[in-house]
Amino acid sequence: MSHLSTVFVTGGAGYIGSHCIVELLSAGYEVVVVDNFVNSVNGPDGESVALKRVEAITGKTVTFYECDLLDKTALENIFAKHKIDCVIHFAAIKSVGESMEYPLLYYKNNLIGMLNLLEIMEQFGCFQLVFSSSCTVYGEPNFLPITETHSVGHNITNVYGKTKYFIEEMLEDITHANKKWNIIALRYFNPLGAHPSGLIGEDPIKPFANIMPLISQVAIGHLPILTIFGGDYSTPDGTGIRDYIHVMDLASGHVAALNMLQKSHQNYKVYNLGTGQGVSVLQLVKTFERVTGTAIPYKIVERREGDISVMYANAELAERELEWKSKHSLEEMCVDFWRWQTMNPDGYRTKSTKMTNGHR
Ligand code: UD1
Secondary structure, X not given: OHHHOEEEEEOOOOHHHHHHHHHHHHOOOEEEEEEXXXXXXXXXXXXXXXXXXXXXXHOOOOEEEEOOOOOHHHHHHHHHHOOOOEEEEOOOOOOHHHHHHOHHHHHHHHHHHHXXXXXXXXXXXXXXXXXXXXXXXXXXXXXXXXXXXXXXXXXXXXXXXXHHHHHHHHHHHHHHHOOOOEEEEEEEOEEEOOOOOOXXXXXXXXXXXXXXXXXXXXXXXXXXXXXEEOOOOOOOOOOOEEOEEEHHHHHHHHHHHHHHHHHOOOOEEEEEEOOOOOEEHHHHHHHHHHHHXXXXXXXXXXXXXXXXXXXXXXXXXXXXXXXXXXXXXXXXXXXXXXXXXXXXXXXXXXXXXXXXXXOO
């Protein structure tokens, strides 16, 4: 019965993890969370600032440990302390540029972290896993909208993407070897937005590289101008097209996947989590300006190396099998992100927010 299940969430202090935990707690799951704060904010007592706010939003408790998945003994100790029923594995480093500069760091962190986790799960007889994968595993699409049957692993443009692909392969292999494994890999498209309360959102420690935080930094005056990479793609306005999905929709997709694993044995399945809608960078900028009443000066420069021109999902498989569908519009993604940004101009490190934080 899902309401009694305890979910072990790795990387739960991060952007997607923290939003997913709100949905898990609301759905009646208990959570045990680990994070090493490599790309999320910690408070003075070693707590996760985001997760304290998740507790405020949900009125529920989050059990949290600062733990690096490369420290297998620490991981083992946590599994020994709690009865873990299933795992959602978000913890990974994900900066495309950084991954090209430091490939070993990416392979070590993402692959060894996953291996340690799988070995500990096996040791404790826990075989249910939801894995954070990415549409990057498809490489440059051969057809659109992209379905799960599209080839993967060819022409992946960066090391980060390869770590996701290698892990998917590894997961498929272990499910062949041991039928007890019950695994779903979710291929995310581009998450945007924030929880509608404005209390949690995207606040990486590493430099901003994704489009929405950069737009928002320009809107709030921290950056003078947005740089748009490429105005000469074969798209209606020349800028790149992506499938932007509200982070709360992505979060509910994880709950749907977990519910499915609890209900029936899947062995190994993959699902796209997207909206099915392609949106250009300029369309996103214009929508943000319109719904927030801000102005985003921009300049169009050369294409970014390794960028894909057009990518959007066919998300029908998730709708059919997981009974999940994205609900939130592009407007909501912009409004919710802007609410988070204006309530927390410097993210979780903002001195005064509209929320009282005891630890500040
Ligand atoms: C990238 C990665 C993807 C990863 C995701 C999360 C690639 C090919 N994909 O996705 O694997 O899962 O980040 O970290 O690198 N853009 C600008 N100006 C900016 C920033 C972005 O014009 O300053 C454009 C990009 O060219 C792209 C769109 O905005 O067309 C979205 O970019 P971004 O948010 O970085 O995501 P992806 O590149 O799609």
